[in-house]
Amino acid sequence: KVKMLGVPGLFKISAADFLVRTAYQTGKTPLLPIFAASLGANATFLGLIVSVSTLTGMLLKPIFGLLSDRWGRWIWLLAGTLLFTGIPFLYPWVTTPEELLVLRLVHGLATAIYGPVTVAWVIEQGQKNGSSNGNCAERLGWFGMARSGGYLLGPTIAAALLTVFEPATVFTVIGLISSFALLPVLLLNKTDPPKKSKVSLRRQTTAAFRAGIKTPELWLAGSLECIVYLGIYATKTFLPLYALETGISILWVGLFFSAQELIHLIARPFGGRLSDRLGYLPIAASGMLLASISLGLLPLANSPSFLLLLALGFGFSQALIFPSTLALFAQKMDDRHTGTGAGMIGALKNSAKIAGPILGGLLIHWHNYSWMFWSMAALLTVWSVWLLLSAFSNKSLTHQKEYGAAISVHP
Numbered sequence: 001k002v003k004m005l006g007v008p009g010l011f012k013i014s015a016a017d018f019l020v021r022t023a024y025q026t027g028k029t030p031l032l033p034i035f036a037a038s039l040g041a042n043a044t045f046l047g048l049i050v051s052v053s054t055l056t057g058m059l060l061k062p063i064f065g066l067l068s069d070r071w072g073r074w075i076w077l078l079a080g081t082l083l084f085t086g087i088p089f090l091y092p093w094v095t096t097p098e099e100l101l102v103l104r105l106v107h108g109l110a111t112a113i114y115g116p117v118t119v120a121w122v123i124e125q126g127q128k129n130g131s132s133n134g135n136c137a138e139r140l141g142w143f144g145m146a147r148s149g150g151y152l153l154g155p156t157i158a159a160a161l162l163t164v165f166e167p168a169t170v171f172t173v174i175g176l177i178s179s180f181a182l183l184p185v186l187l188l189n190k191t192d193p194p195k196k197s198k199v200s201l202r203r204q205t206t207a208a209f210r211a212g213i214k215t216p217e218l219w220l221a222g223s224l225e226c227i228v229y230l231g232i233y234a235t236k237t238f239l240p241l242y243a244l245e246t247g248i249s250i251l252w253v254g255l256f257f258s259a260q261e262l263i264h265l266i267a268r269p270f271g272g273r274l275s276d277r278l279g280y281l282p283i284a285a286s287g288m289l290l291a292s293i294s295l296g297l298l299p300l301a302n303s304p305s306f307l308l309l310l311a312l313g314f315g316f317s318q319a320l321i322f323p324s325t326l327a328l329f330a331q332k333m334d335d336r337h338t339g340t341g342a343g344m345i346g347a348l349k350n351s352a353k354i355a356g357p358i359l360g361g362l363l364i365h366w367h368n369y370s371w372m373f374w375s376m377a378a379l380l381t382v383w384s385v386w387l388l389l390s391a392f393s394n395k396s397l398t399h400q401k402e403y404g405a406a407i408s409v410h411p
Contacts, residue, residue, distance in 0.1 A: 009125050009188060009189060010122065010125070010139060010142060010143060011184075012184040012185075012187055012188050013077075013118060013121055013122065013125075013143070013184070013185075013188060014142065014143050014145070014146040015146070015181070015184040016077070016081065016181040016184040016185045016188075017114065017118055017143070017146040017147060017150075017181075018146035018147075018149050018150060019177060019178065019180050019181035019184075020080075020081060020084040020110070020114065020150075020178050020181045021114075021146065021147050021149075021150030021151070021154075022149065022150040022153050022154050022157070022177065023084065023088070023150075023154075023174045023175075023177040023178040024084065024110070024111065024150065024154070024174075024178075025150045025151055025153070025154025025155065025158075026153075026154040026155075026157045026158045026161070026170070026173075026174050026177070027088065027091075027154075027158070027170075027171060027174050028050070028154065028155075028158075029154075029155050029158065030155065030158060030159060030162070031158040031161075031162065031167055031170055031171075032049065032050060032104075033046055033050065034162070034167055035091070035100070035167040035168070035171075036049045036050075036097060036100055038167060039094065039095070039096060039097050039100060040096070040097060041097035041100070045097050045101075046097075048101065049097065049100055049101050049104055050104075051354060052101060052104050052105050052108065053104050053105070053107055053108030053111065054108070054350050054353050054354055055108070055350070055354065056105055056108025056109060056111075056112055057108055057111050057112040057115060057346065057347070057350045058346075058347045058350035058351050058354065059112075059347070060108075060109065060112040061112050061115050061116050061342075061343035061344075061346035061347050061350070062116070062209070062212075062340055062343035062344045062346075062347055063343065064076060064112055064113045064116060064117060064339075064343060065116030065117065065120065065338075065339035065340045065341070065342050065343025065344070065346075066204070066205055066208050066209075066337075066339060066340040066343065067339075068116070068117045068120060068339040069120075069204075069208065069336060069337055069338065069339040069340055070201065070204060073117050073120060073121045073124070073339070074185075074188060076113055076117045077113075077114070077117055077118070077121070077185050077188070078182075078185055078186075079113060080109075080110050080113035080114045080117065081178070081181050081182055081185050082182075083106075083107070083109055083110035083113070084110045084114075084178040084181065085175055085178040085179045085181070085182065086175070087103065087106060087107045087110065087175075088107075088171045088172065088174040088175035088178065089171070089172060089175045090103055091103065091168060091171035091172075092168040092169070092171060092172060094168075115342070115343070115346040116339050116340075116342035116343035116345075116346050117339060117342075118143070119140070119143075119326060119342040119346075120338040120339040120342045122139055122140060122143045123136065123139075123140070123326075123330045123338055123342075124338060125189075135272075135273070135276050136276065136326075136327040136330050136331065137271075137272035137273070137275045137276045137280065137323040137324055137326070137327035138269055138272035138273040138276055138323070139272070140272055140322075140323045140326045140327060140330075141268040141269040141270070141271055141272025141273070141319070141323040142268070142269045142272070144268045144272075144322060144323060145265050145266075145268050145269065148261055148264050148265035148268065149265055151261050152258065152261040152262060152265060158170065161173060207337075208336075208337040208340040209340065209344075211337045211340070211341075212337065212340055212341050212344045215329075215332055215341065216332075217328050217329050217331070217332040218329050218332070218341050218344060218345065220325075220328065220329075221325040221326065221328045221329040221345055222325075222329075222344060222345040222347075222348035222349070223348065224284055224288070224321065224325045224383070224387075225321075225322065225325050225345060225348060225349045225352070226348045226349060226351065226352040227288075227352070227379060227380060227383050228288065228291060228318070228321055228322075228352075228380070229349055229352035229353055229356060230352045230355060230356040230359060230376065230379070231291065231295055231356070231376040231377075231379070231380060232318075232356065233352065233353050233356030233357055233360075234356040234357060234359060234360030234363075234372065234376055235295065235298070235314075235360075235373075235376075236257065236357075237356070237357040237360055237361075238357075238360050238361075238364065238369060238372065239253055239256065239257075239298070240253050241369070242298075242299075242369040242373075245369065248301075248304075248307070249304075252304045252307055252308075255304075255307075255308060255311070256307055256308065256310075256311040257311070259308055259311040259312060259315065260311040260312075260314050260315035260318075261315065262315065263311075263312050263315030263316050263319070264315040264316070264318045264319050266319075267315070267316050267319035267320075268319045268322070268323060270319065271283065271287070271316075271319035271320040271321075271322075271323050271324070272323035272324075272327070274320070275320070275323060275324040275327060276327070280324040280325070280327050280328040280331075281324075281328065281387055281388075282387075282388065283320050283321075283324045284320065284321050284324040284325055284328070284387060285383075285384045285385075285387035285388040286320055286384070287316075287317040287318065287319070287320030287321035287324070288317065288321060288380050288381075288383055288384035288387065289317075289380070289381065289384040289385075290313055290314075290316065290317035290320070291313075291314060291317035291318070291321070291380050292376075292377040292378070292379075292380035292381040292384060293313065293377070294310045294311075294313040294314040294317060295314070295373050295374075295376050295377040295380065296373065296374055296377030296378075296381075297310055298310060298373045299369065299370035299373050299374070325345075326342075326345070329341060329342075329345060360372050360376070363375050363376075
């Protein structure tokens, strides 16, 4: 089993991702808003500073995925790690909100590279190490633990460091933490890049995006992640305000998000293995249904224990959904365009991170917090029911990879 999963390489890339993602999340909440405010940013401009790196990823993830398809994964992993390491050392030199906005835009390049390239690497290396496509979701589940760990630890590390250092100094510490990721990246097998193609970059770009657009499973996986992230980021944005309005201690809101990320982290490999055995669509649909129930019951959570129970359900639902969606895409996408496809899915996910708070705010403006949670839950319910029906009626969505459906690149 260990050999089949390609554990040594999987451990190295997971370690690198854990280090840079933990450092990156340390630089976001609560550090970045505090640093931006200290430079004189108003509330509107502060929101733009926080979200601009997500916009960078939405626009550029497919491009970096495509470039890694053409020139190989390792060189881009190294480039992304160097960006993660070097950029934090520039924050102490920032003196205005406008300079901070530009630096965040550049910092977003690191996540735009790492997102699609690491996912494509995990998918491909599992195949090269003799792993069958039957445990793709489990490999992605183990790898996903690293990213979830960063979300879990980053804010706590930031808060602890802020009790000792000034915000600008904390960014220097973030650069030092990120630098440790160079070791596992340099120890990765430097697999040969694809054979030099006689096809021009323009023609390969056209063929890669055409392959992605004509792969239904890519759009299905991307739309599933998009719908789920709408609910997740609307909840992250407005649950604290809802708690203040209803008299729930903000401490319990913090514990809600911590418990959610913890169960998500622990359960991801289990969710991946379950979807490998029972099918990607049924498990993804079950996860979405569980998420809809958890969101729908949030307005009824009148005790800390009930709130934490919903957090556990919300976290477990993500552990079922995300390995399944990526594996669903991986089994159908042409191997030559894996990075491009992963980037397209990442772009859809980032668009939901931006749209979730906006849509949630509009729903609250039209009605109230409870109606917003119920609307998000209804959206997830509709999708989960449609998925379950599709899983039992569409026999083409199996675990067997169909290479003939992919678009080829011709000289």
